[in-house]
Amino acid sequence: MNDxxxxxxxxxxxxxxxxxxxxxxxKFKIFFITLIFSVCGVIYSLSLPNIYKSSAVLMTVEDNSxxxxxxxxxxxxxxxxxxxxxxxxxxxxxxxxxxxLIQSRQMxxxxxxxxxxxxxxxxxxxVDEYDPVSKKITYNKxxxxxxxxAWLNYNNFTGLSYPSYLEIYRTSYRNLxxxxxxxxxxxxxxFTHKSPEFASEFIKIAVQELNLITxxxxxxxxxxxxxxxxxxxxxxxxxEIKNSINSLISSQLNTMMLSSVNEDYLLKYLDEPYAPEIxxxxxxxxxxxxxxxxxxxxxxxxxxxRNYLFPIVGDKN
Numbered sequence: 001m002n003d004x005x006x007x008x009x010x011x012x013x014x015x016x017x018x019x020x021x022x023x024x025x026x027k028f029k030i031f032f033i034t035l036i037f038s039v040c041g042v043i044y045s046l047s048l049p050n051i052y053k054s055s056a057v058l059m060t061v062e063d064n065s066x067x068x069x070x071x072x073x074x075x076x077x078x079x080x081x082x083x084x085x086x087x088x089x090x091x092x093x094x095x096x097x098x099x100x101l102i103q104s105r106q107m108x109x110x111x112x113x114x115x116x117x118x119x120x121x122x123x124x125x126x127v128d129e130y131d132p133v134s135k136k137i138t139y140n141k142x143x144x145x146x147x148x149x150a151w152l153n154y155n156n157f158t159g160l161s162y163p164s165y166l167e168i169y170r171t172s173y174r175n176l177x178x179x180x181x182x183x184x185x186x187x188x189x190x191f192t193h194k195s196p197e198f199a200s201e202f203i204k205i206a207v208q209e210l211n212l213i214t215x216x217x218x219x220x221x222x223x224x225x226x227x228x229x230x231x232x233x234x235x236x237x238x239x240e241i242k243n244s245i246n247s248l249i250s251s252q253l254n255t256m257m258l259s260s261v262n263e264d265y266l267l268k269y270l271d272e273p274y275a276p277e278i279x280x281x282x283x284x285x286x287x288x289x290x291x292x293x294x295x296x297x298x299x300x301x302x303x304x305x306r307n308y309l310f311p312i313v314g315d316k317n
Contacts, residue, residue, distance in 0.1 A: 019304070026303045033299035034292060041291020045284035049129060051192050053280035054199035057271040058187040058207065060094040061264055095187055098267055099178045102189070102210045108173050109165045111209055118149050118162070123198050124172040125163045126151075130194045137195050176206060186270060196275040203273040214266040215259040222252040222259070 023030065101107060112120055126144035127137055139146050143154050151162045175192045189207065193199040226249060233245045259265060 022303060022307055023300065030296070030299040030303060033302065034295040037295025037298065038288065038292040041288045041295075044291070045282060045287040048282040048284075048287075049194050050132075050279040051194060051281045052196035052199050052276045053190055053192045054196065054203055054273045054276055055188060055190040056203055056207070056269055056273040058098075058189060058267045059270055060098070060187070061262070061266060061268050094266060095180055095185075098187065098210060099180065101213070102178050102206055103176065105166065105169050107206065107209060107213070108169050110213065111205060112165050112168075114209070115205065121163055121168065122146070122149075123193075123195070123202075124168050127194045130196075135195075135197060137198070176202070187267065189273070191273075192280060196277070200273040200275045207267060207269075211263065211265045211267060215262075218255055218265075219259040222255040225252045226256075 122139060122144050123137065126139045128140040129138040130136075131138070141152075143152055144150075145152055154161055154163070176189070177191070178187060178189045180186070181188055189203055191199050191203050191206075193202070229245050229249050229252070233249070236245065
């Protein structure tokens with residue numbers, strides 16, 4: 001039995017030694033191919049701009065009416081739903097609502113309308129470089145003129161001479177992320193950009209507008225609900241129904257007061273956004289290492305292919 005398996009073991013050993021000898025004979029070729037890929041990896045990594053990520057930690061605002069609102073919802077739910085009243089919901093509902101709203105097309109459209117739309121568009125779509133020393137943004141001169149604010153040679157399928165909010169939403173606005181931490185339950189908002197200052201500024205704008213739009217919606221709902229409840233109060237003759245309606249009126253007045261007074265209406269900061277000092281990407285060292293490994297693999301594969309699949313004709317003779 002041992003004599004039968006021995007030749008195969010010898011053949012395997014000879015093949016491994018033969019391959020190692022082949023690699024050694026072509027060591028300069030392998031070295032130069034690996035070197036070329038490594039240099040290309042270095043050049044490519046250096047050509048990539050630095051990307052910075054700003055982040056903040058948020059929590060949903062719990063007002064004093066939350067517990068009473070839930071009690072009202074259970075006690076007078078039928079009347080509230082009939083009146084179209086939205087009583088305070090749980091913090092979990094608020095968090096999910098905030099996540100969906102801040103990452104919506106509606107939010108981006110609102111930001112572009114309220115602030116200097118052209119500058120926001122330019123910072124989201126036309127930034128070329130960022131100078132960390134002067135902290136100045138350089139725009140791509142081929143598509144945007146910073147002095148005149150005009151978009152150059154820019155056309156899209158909508159016929160606009162500037163990026164539409166839908167195009168911005170599909171590209172750079174996707175860099176704005178709001179998620180719930182599974183461990184703490186707090187909300188974490190992140191935004192990546194070539195400018196660390198703008199990354200921090202844009203988070204502040206988004207959170208501010210989220211609070212404002214929520215305040216406006218709740219205020220309008222409460223105002224319409226009050227009009228309905230006052231009319232019903234005048235019509236009703238039963239004491240119990242009047243007491244129920246008065247409780248609902250009190251809840252809506254409280255909502256209107258809070259939406260008028262509180263700046264942090266839906267979300268408030270636990271840790272405010274900051275302008276990061278260290279880049280988030282690219283990982284240049286990783287890119288260089290991967291390029292070198294890939295180059296080595298290509299070099300070894302080319303040597304094996306040349307020797308076994310496409311041997312030199314003169315070697316056969």
